[in-house]
Amino acid sequence: MSDRFKFRPEFKKALHDAKVADIKKPYLKRKGYIVKEHYEIEKGLNVDLYIETPKKNLIFKVIVHPVNPKDQKMVDTLCKLSAQLGYEFRTVSVILPVTPDIEIEWFNEALFDYFVTAQQDFLNRFSTHAQYEELESDIQSMTITHFEKSVYVYGDILVSTKFGSHRDVAHSDGLKSNHRFPYEGKFFLNFEQEKIEGAKGLSIDDSAW
Secondary structure (H helix, E strand, O other), rough: HHHOOOHHHHHHHHHHHHHHHHHHHHHHOOOOOOEEEEEEEOOOOOEEEEEOOOOEEEEEEEEEOOOOOOHHHHHHHHHHHHHHHEEEEEEEEEEOOOOOOOOOHHHHHHHHHHHHOOOHHHHOOOOOOOOOEEEEEEEEEEEEEOOOOEEEEEEEEEEEEOOHHHHHHOOOOEEEEEEEEEEEEEEEEEOOOOOEEEEEEEOOHHHHH
C-alpha cells in the first residue's frame, strides 16, 4: 500500500475494539471477577479494561501499531501509575495487517473511461470547460463470486478547468487550472469486456476546491 493511502481511523478502531472484546470474554465467565470496560483509573486517564479478581486487579491497554508518540506516552504513564496503585498492568499489541498489492492490467484505463462517460455531473459544478485528465488508483480489496466481481478503490483524479469566453477557450487564452480530487468507492467489473459496469458508494471529495 502506498504512503498516501493509510488505514482509516474507523478500521483501526474496529481492530482495537475486537481485541478488547477477545480479552474480556474469558474473564466474564469466571466467578468472582468484575470486568469494567473503558475504566477511568485517574481523572482523564482511561484504560480499556479494569478487572477485579480475587487475588489481584488487572488493567489492560490495547495498542494498535504503529504507535504514535501520544499513545506511547500514555502507556508509560499507565505503567507507572499501575505500580503505584498495586495493579498488574498489561499492554496488548495489535498489528495492522499488510494489504497485498492487487493489480488488474486494464483497470486504470477502464476506470478513466467510466469517469468520462458516467461522472460528467461532477465536472459540471466547476466549469463548462472542465475535463478529466488522468487518475491514480489503489485497489484495497477484491470480491469475486458467482454473482459479483468488484473492487474497492481509493485514488485521486486530475481535473483541468478553463475559464473565459468561448472565444478565449477556443484559442487557448482562457484561465487554466488543474486540481486533484480524492475518490473512493466500489466498482463492478466486467472481465470479459475489460470495463467498469457501475459503481456503488462512489465519493469524490471536492472539499478543497
